[in-house]
Amino acid sequence: MHGKKHTTLTDSFEKIPINIFATSAEGSIYVAQQIASLIRQKQKKKEKCVLGLATGSTPKALYDELVRMHKEEKLSFKNVITFNLDEYYPIDNHALQSYNQFMQRNLFKHIDIKQTNIHIPNGEIPKEKIKEHCRQYEKMIEDAGGIDIQILGIGNNGHIGFNEPGSGIYSKTRLITLDNSTRIANAYEFANISEVPRLAITMGIHTILQAKKIILLAWDSAKAAVIKKAAEDDDSELVPASLLQNHEDVSFVVDEKAASELTRNKSPWLTGDCEWTPKMIKKAVINMALKLKKPVLSLTNSDYNEYGLSDLLVEKGDAYEINLQVYYLLRDSITGWPGGKPNANIPAHPERSEPYPKKIIIFSPHPDDDIISMGGTFQRLHDQGHDVHVGYQTSGNIAVTDEFVTRYLDFAVGFEEIAGINTRKTGKILENARKFLARKRSNQVDTKIIREIKALIRRGEAKATCRYVGIKEENVHFQNLPFYETGMIEKKPVSKKDIRLTIDFLKEIKPQQVYCAGDFADPHGTHIVCFQIVLQALQAIKESAKKNEENKWIDDCWLWLYKGAWQEWKIEELEMAIPMSPDQVLQKRFGIFIHQSQKDMVPFQGSDSREFWQRAEERNAATANLYAELGLTHYAAMEAFVRWHF
Secondary structure, rough: OOOOOOOOOOOOOOOOOEEEEOOOOHHHHHHHHHHHHHHHHHOOOOOOOOEEEEOOOOOOHHHHHHHHHHHHHHOOOEEEOOOOEEEEEEEOOOOOOHHHHHHHHHOOOHOOOOOHHEEOOOOOOOOOHHHHHHHHHHHHHHOOOOOOOOOOOOOOOOOEEEEEEOOOOOOOEEEEOOOOHHHHHOOOOOOOOOOOOOOEEEEOOOHHHHEEEEHHHHOHHHHHHHHHHHOOHHHHHHHHHHHHHHHHOEEEEEOOOOOOOOOHHHHHHHOOOOOOOHHHHHHHHHHHHHHOOOOOHHHHHHHHOOOOOOHHHHHHOOHHHHHHHHHHHHHEEEEOOOOOOOOOOOOOOOOOOOOOOOEEEEEEEOOOOHHHHHHHHHHHHHHOOOEEEEOOOOOHHHOOOOOHHHHHHHHHHHHHHHOOOHHHHHHHHHHHHHHHHHHOOOOOOOOOOHHHHHHHHHHHHHHHHHHHHOOOHHHEOOOOOOHOOOOOOOOOOOOHHHHHHHHHHHHHHOOOOOEEEOOOOOOOHHHHHHHHHHHHHHHHHHHHHHOHHHHHHHHOEEEEEEOOOOOOOOOOOEEEEEEEEEHHHHHHHHHOOHHHHHHHOOOOOOOOOOHHHHHHHHHHHHHHHHHHHHOOOOOOEEEEEEEEEO
């Protein structure tokens, strides 16, 4: 739904208007256009336009679009006054992680706003002066005439600004203690969790509600549950964003993934007429079975009626026939042959039997995503005789601790001494590295040589994993895509070179099957960028195949998406599930252990404190348990895939 919301049966469960867009880019453009329109209206009246701004990954695309409008459409910000929601405390205003620097990097230094019109809470203020600073911040907003449009993000726990659960509706700008879940979620900006500040200065809920218009942005499935709570449940201080229900002009702008838990999407049959496609039937019946804790084949007509699915019975007949339809869909998704079963005619099998063997590329955004996300399938594809290639898209060099660099350099020097080699050069590198690391500031960018050493460590681990699986060395490819190589969490925009490297790799192998990361919840956003690069490369080849016979192989290439350490597909989405025995689970675990630089302490672990092998095992076991609950065979674990039609 786009534009102003009108109350209909479809969205009657929502107490806040919600605009849903296919992608975050489309949603960001929509919001940017509203902001630009208001700025221009105010300019015509010779008035100031006061904006409340947010930080974090959510509004980045919005700021990119505003910068583009400034450069290409001559949108001026000379009449704009800004007030930021929050800032860490204490923090140096020039620190890379400070919201002061975030705003400069992502917006202010690219537009013509007057620096005197920018207001951000001061993370350097002495603690005894904070209360006065907060009072002054409120007064500056009031003196500016109040905020015209307030932009918000939302935390997984429902916080807006840094107003954590429990923040009152009458709270004003103040110093607040950050919830531990918020610190963990924001740890990707810092080298480790201990460096994340424990305090922050934030506008209060009351301050936010004083804005004339409020727009909350949310992208991706990680925000889906909290968007439903904020928009559909009763307002509560336990979910601060739900307090926005008390504002007269508030709207949520979300992408389809962030809207996936809304009743209109999760259970559309409850909101009005519903088109009963096989996909919708599968979704409804699976969710009903799981809620009622019944196998699919045990569901009755009464269950359908009580769960709100009487319309489905009317349209499709008896529950037994519907149950069978869904059961067969689930059964047919389970296979021990991810590359297709050779010399077999199985029409409902997820993959084709021919050709056999297949040429296969597994794209791995980081050097360990292959084994973490699909280690069991990886092993099976090789064991079943396919020509498996692995494309490591990035070096993953920012996720290696400084201690690991020193450990490897010590080994190199010791090895040279044992071998009787002149250690002068290695020793000098070690000495320089130690000096740099000893005085390295929080999140300071590593030197080129240290980045290269960290990349070498991760390449070595990736190669060892492939040897463990049985992959030939010539089938291991390190792409080192340029977008990643900044030495920082923040990456460069995707370039033509990233896509060209991927096109060349695909053309070299000419695969019939491609596996790619479909898990977009990793905290520094590499997975979604890597997916988009692969997708753009495949689409470019498909387009060229219309004129170039050499690229006709693309018509027989299937793309499968896996999910990794951060989340799993919903059971109703799965199209291929690869079962694993207890021994295969252990094999996968030992394969993950090869990545010693990621062991024990996971750099940039996001909101999950478990190690990667623990996440993978629990996720794979949970998928197997869901199949068992629905009445299918109970395996030890399952890896799950969804096919992408590009």
